Amino acid sequence: MAGLASTDPGILTFLFHVTAFRRRMMMMMMVIIITTAMCSSSSEAARPWPCEFEGFQDGFSPCSSDSDGSWTPFNVVNVDWHGAKGDGVTDDTQAFMDAWNETCSSESSVLMIPVNKTYLVNHLELRGPCASSVVVEVAGTLLAPSEPSALNNSHGNAWILFSYINGLTVEGGGTLDGRGQQWWDLSCKRNKSNKCKDAPTTLRFSYVTNLKVSDLMSRDSPQVHLIFSNCYGVDVANVQVQAPEDSPNTDGIHIAATQNVLVRNSSMGTGDDCVSIVSGSADIRLENITCGPGHGISVGSLGKGGSNDFVSVVVVDGAVLTGTANGVRIKTWADGAGAAVGMIFENIQMINVSHPIIIDQRYCDSASPSSCHTNETSAVRISQVYYRNIRGTSATKQAIKLQCSQVSPCTNLLFEDVDLVWDMGSANSTTFCENAQGFLMGSVFPYVDCLPPLPEADEGNAARLARYS
Ligand SMILES: *[C@@H]1O[C@H](CO)[C@@H](O)[C@H](O)[C@H]1NC(C)=O
Ligand SMILES: *[C@@H]1O[C@H](CO)[C@@H](O)[C@H](O)[C@H]1NC(C)=O
Ligand SMILES: *[C@@H]1O[C@H](CO)[C@@H](O)[C@H](O)[C@H]1NC(C)=O
Ligand SMILES: *[C@@H]1O[C@H](CO)[C@@H](O)[C@H](O)[C@H]1NC(C)=O
Ligand SMILES: *[C@@H]1O[C@H](CO)[C@@H](O)[C@H](O)[C@H]1NC(C)=O
Ligand SMILES: *[C@@H]1O[C@H](CO)[C@@H](O)[C@H](O)[C@H]1NC(C)=O
Ligand SMILES: *[C@@H]1O[C@H](CO)[C@@H](O)[C@H](O)[C@H]1NC(C)=O
Ligand SMILES: *[C@@H]1O[C@H](CO)[C@@H](O)[C@H](O)[C@H]1NC(C)=O
Ligand SMILES: *[C@@H]1O[C@H](CO)[C@@H](O)[C@H](O)[C@H]1NC(C)=O
Numbered sequence: 393m394a395g396l397a398s399t400d401p402g403i404l405t406f407l408f409h410v411t412a413f414r415r416r417m418m419m420m421m422m423v424i425i426i427t428t429a430m431c432s433s434s435s436e437a438a439r440p441w442p443c444e445f446e447g448f449q450d451g452f453s454p455c456s457s458d459s460d461g462s463w464t465p466f467n468v469v470n471v472d473w474h475g476a477k478g479d480g481v482t483d484d485t486q487a488f489m490d491a492w493n494e495t496c497s498s499e500s501s502v503l504m505i506p507v508n509k510t511y512l513v514n515h516l517e518l519r520g521p522c523a524s525s526v527v528v529e530v531a532g533t534l535l536a537p538s539e540p541s542a543l544n545n546s547h548g549n550a551w552i553l554f555s556y557i558n559g560l561t562v563e564g565g566g567t568l569d570g571r572g573q574q575w576w577d578l579s580c581k582r583n584k585s586n587k588c589k590d591a592p593t594t595l596r597f598s599y600v601t602n603l604k605v606s607d608l609m610s611r612d613s614p615q616v617h618l619i620f621s622n623c624y625g626v627d628v629a630n631v632q633v634q635a636p637e638d639s640p641n642t643d644g645i646h647i648a649a650t651q652n653v654l655v656r657n658s659s660m661g662t663g664d665d666c667v668s669i670v671s672g673s674a675d676i677r678l679e680n681i682t683c684g685p686g687h688g689i690s691v692g693s694l695g696k697g698g699s700n701d702f703v704s705v706v707v708v709d710g711a712v713l714t715g716t717a718n719g720v721r722i723k724t725w726a727d728g729a730g731a732a733v734g735m736i737f738e739n740i741q742m743i744n745v746s747h748p749i750i751i752d753q754r755y756c757d758s759a760s761p762s763s764c765h766t767n768e769t770s771a772v773r774i775s776q777v778y779y780r781n782i783r784g785t786s787a788t789k790q791a792i793k794l795q796c797s798q799v800s801p802c803t804n805l806l807f808e809d810v811d812l813v814w815d816m817g818s819a820n821s822t823t824f825c826e827n828a829q830g831f832l833m834g835s836v837f838p839y840v841d842c843l844p845p846l847p848e849a850d851e852g853n854a855a856r857l858a859r860y861s
Contacts, residue, residue, distance in 0.1 A: 597621070
């Protein structure tokens with residue numbers, strides 16, 4: 393097996409690993425879908441009052457159906473019953489906190505934020521543990537204070553923070569409007585004379601398990617739109633994120649120290665990464681994602697300031713990226729430690745993406761290049777990355793960039809059926825390759841000349857297994 397460092401498992405082992413990743417994902421999805429469905433409640437069957445309740449959007453019933461066909465009403469807690477005005481002007485924070493307190497402290501509760509109303513709320517710290525699993529039905533719109541000075545900065549630096557809850561569903565078809573404009577103007581990325589400091593995340597989940605987030609729109613967040621940190625078992629579906637292309641650091645979904653995550657049918661257009669996955673995260677699956685504008689889908693950054701970071705098993709299956717700065721990216725800082733191992737990027741369409749496939753083991757977004765640690769005495773190890781069926785157009789000539797480290801080359805990269813043409817059409821797209829090891833299968837364009845074709849002998853069962861099992 394030419395080209396492989398002796399310390400790494402052979403490519404066949406990797407192909408079997410790919411098979412194992414797929415099985416692991418299947419198991420994970422089954423568990424997530426079942427456990428998060430138990431926290432939710434939708435049913436289309438006819439139901440008696442009070443299971444019909446105006447203010448809920450179609451498809452939600454404030455009752456759970458029991459196995460014998462009877463209905464148990466949830467304990468509905470409407471923020472309006474706690475004095476919320478929902479006129480977009482009155483500060484409804486206290487009413488929300490009171491309503492949360494009641495919801496969290498009683499069994500089978502639904503916190504109801506009615507449709508067609510707009511609630512101005514300051515920082516909400518929605519903390520558990522709760523008496524049982526909780527549903528938050530966001531049917532209306534939540535509005536953040538527009539003045540940065542008015543938003544109470546808090547632990548977690550989030551506008552809305554859910555923490556220490558087991559069994560939480562946030563859904564309802566409503567909107568979270570972060571009104572980030574004035575925060576963006578204060579960003580040092582926008583104006584060099586501003587001091588660099590963090591702005592709040594719109595919606596953060598911290599230490600939440602068995603979490604479902606669906607049918608929500610998050611717009612114009614001061615900084616990151618959604619963060620999952622230290623969570624386990626997360627099902628995200630039908631979420632939309634919207635912020636202008638030039639809004640600084642407004643990542644769509646940021647996943648940190650969180651395991652077993654499924655993100656489906658969601659679209660993100662922002663000024664930063666659509667999805668970013670950082671240290672401590674494992675078993676992450678993104679399916680049917682629409683991304684753009686923005687910086688694409690990123691694993692990392694990892695290893696900043698010499699830190700020891702780990703990410704394992706990330707699958708992106710089905711994505712369309714339009715006009716983004718990157719497509720699928722793995723970014724690590726020089727002089728870091730740890731590993732990013734086991735990634736499958738497949739069935740992805742790139743439309744005018746500047747760097748469709750990129751590994752950057754010398755990532756640095758520091759304002760002062762001297763802090764970029766380019767000595768490269770160590771690196772975050774990158775291994776077992778499978779790019780399969782990735783097609784479309786590159787906005788730059790260099791469609792594939794494998795900028796790997798000399799001290800820790802990228803190993804076991806596998807490209808299969810890639811076709812990325814330069815949008816301007818006047819010449820063939822190209823590949824940049826440094827310190828990368830692995831193989832090519834099927835037809836790969838632009839040609840990745842630093843990697844040999846997979847020996848024919850291996851193009852048998854193992855490869856087929858990797859693709860379809
Ligand atoms: C909310 O507004 C929509 C559109 O104006 C209207 O069709 C719907 O009946 C309203 N729903 C409620 C519960 O007021
Ligand atoms: C929450 O409700 C409980 C009783 O229902 C009450 O004792 C407690 O003071 C409330 N806490 C807050 C923060 O309102
Ligand atoms: C911010 O927090 C302080 C202290 O907790 C409180 O007195 C003040 O009312 C809060 N401001 C807003 C706008 O919620
Ligand atoms: C940048 O910030 C400085 C200081 O806050 C301000 O005086 C200047 O007008 C800003 N420039 C732009 C282009 O907004
Ligand atoms: C994703 O979208 C498809 C097609 O509209 C739909 O069939 C499926 O139920 C959706 N999945 C989720 C989890 O909403
Ligand atoms: C993909 O997600 C979008 C929403 O972003 C949805 O409209 C579409 O039906 C989904 N397609 C599939 C095949 O699930
Ligand atoms: C492609 O992207 C480039 C740079 O991102 C942009 O200038 C150009 O207008 C885009 N082309 C199309 C056809 O959208
Ligand atoms: C790089 O190495 C030189 C010489 O060993 C050392 O002086 C310098 O501090 C190192 N720089 C960084 C950023 O680690
Ligand atoms: C472009 O790529 C095609 C297919 O690999 C090859 O046949 C052709 O010679 C290339 N053209 C140039 C100008 O390199």
